[in-house]
Amino acid sequence: MRDLPPTVDRLVASILDQFPVHRGFLEQALDGATAEELDRLGRYLDFCIGKGLTPDYLAESYLTILGDTLDEQLYFREHDHYRHSSFADVAESVYHDRDYMDRYMYGLAISTFLWPNHVEMSRFLRRSLPKEKRGRYLEVGPGHGFLLLTAVEVGAFDDYLAVDLSAASVEQTRTIVEHFHPDAPARVEQRDFLTADDLQPGSFDAVVMGEVLEHVEHPEVFLRRIAELAKPDAFVFVTTCVNAPAVDHIYLWRTTDELEAMIAGSGLSIVEPLRLPYEGRSLEESRAEALPINVAYVLAPD
Numbered sequence: 072m073r074d075l076p077p078t079v080d081r082l083v084a085s086i087l088d089q090f091p092v093h094r095g096f097l098e099q100a101l102d103g104a105t106a107e108e109l110d111r112l113g114r115y116l117d118f119c120i121g122k123g124l125t126p127d128y129l130a131e132s133y134l135t136i137l138g139d140t141l142d143e144q145l146y147f148r149e150h151d152h153y154r155h156s157s158f159a160d161v162a163e164s165v166y167h168d169r170d171y172m173d174r175y176m177y178g179l180a181i182s183t184f185l186w187p188n189h190v191e192m193s194r195f196l197r198r199s200l201p202k203e204k205r206g207r208y209l210e211v212g213p214g215h216g217f218l219l220l221t222a223v224e225v226g227a228f229d230d231y232l233a234v235d236l237s238a239a240s241v242e243q244t245r246t247i248v249e250h251f252h253p254d255a256p257a258r259v260e261q262r263d264f265l266t267a268d269d270l271q272p273g274s275f276d277a278v279v280m281g282e283v284l285e286h287v288e289h290p291e292v293f294l295r296r297i298a299e300l301a302k303p304d305a306f307v308f309v310t311t312c313v314n315a316p317a318v319d320h321i322y323l324w325r326t327t328d329e330l331e332a333m334i335a336g337s338g339l340s341i342v343e344p345l346r347l348p349y350e351g352r353s354l355e356e357s358r359a360e361a362l363p364i365n366v367a368y369v370l371a372p373d
């Protein structure tokens with residue numbers, strides 16, 4: 072394995088200790104990472120350890136989401152639908168379970184450096200986010216906080232607001248931004264995006280929402296609200312997935328066409344799509360076999 076920052080090395084050792092068959096996958100993932108990404112992962116892990124977390128806990132968090140996702144993939148293969156379809160089904164076991172939600176968000180953050188499609192979606196945001204645009208940036212469901220951190224680092228917005236309904240996510244996002252950019256004009260609030268009725272229509276210059284739509288019962292309502300809140304020339308960035316089960320994915324799109332028709336019907340147009348097939352398969356094969364497809368879009372209000 073290539074030379075790694077010390078805390079990445081410790082994380083990898085702990086993951087392999089607990090799950091040795093993951094070696095090949097991890098080696099490939101780390102070999103494909105840029106030096107800057109490895110450095111970023113190392114600094115993230117240092118930050119987590121500074122908060123009192125241990126490499127073993129972070130490795131367990133990562134393995135929790137890996138194991139749970141594989142379980143849900145088996146369920147999906149057998150039943151041809153996600154295990155849950157209502158928010159109430161997953162609210163108690165995920166969003167309101169502080170311990171699980173914490174592990175889920177730490178694990179998901181680590182996956183953004185290790186899972187090829189998550190890596191590609193992070194890179195896509197980093198390169199497509201306007202670098203000089205000013206004004207107001209809104210993020211929905213920041214979770215672990217990495218997209219907001221990216222926006223603060225590469226963007227030049229005057230004001231950053233992130234809303235998330237989970238206390239664990241708010242804490243993780245707030246602390247990551249305060250740690251790395253204590254002077255950033257950023258606020259993180261614990262609120263439901265749909266009922267946050269003081270957000271003014273046509274007032275945001277950027278709206279980013281990563282991996283939220285598949286977690287909600289009515290994703291079209293979220294898309295329409297984004298279209299309503301965005302200024303006509305706003306940068307809009309959304310990620311989600313098709314046929315991609317996870318413990319708390321409740322809205323199932325079976326094709327990218329179905330999803331993209333929903334986007335088009337919500338007052339948003341696709342400016343640039345990124346459609347990522349299941350690892351080792353083409354998009355056509357993933358479609359034919361109903362395998363997970365990750366998608367990210369730069370959108371524009373109609």
Ligand SMILES: C[S@@+](CC[C@H](N)C(=O)[O-])C[C@H]1O[C@@H](n2cnc3c(N)ncnc32)[C@H](O)[C@@H]1O
Nearest residue numbers: 212213214234235236237240263264281282283
């Ligand atoms: C899977 S995480 C996404 C984390 C991160 N944005 C990413 O791209 O990986 C989904 C987040 O959306 C939040 N969320 C779900 N429904 C929401 C709503 N109605 N309003 C605000 N946040 C919501 C959850 O609490 C969770 O933190």
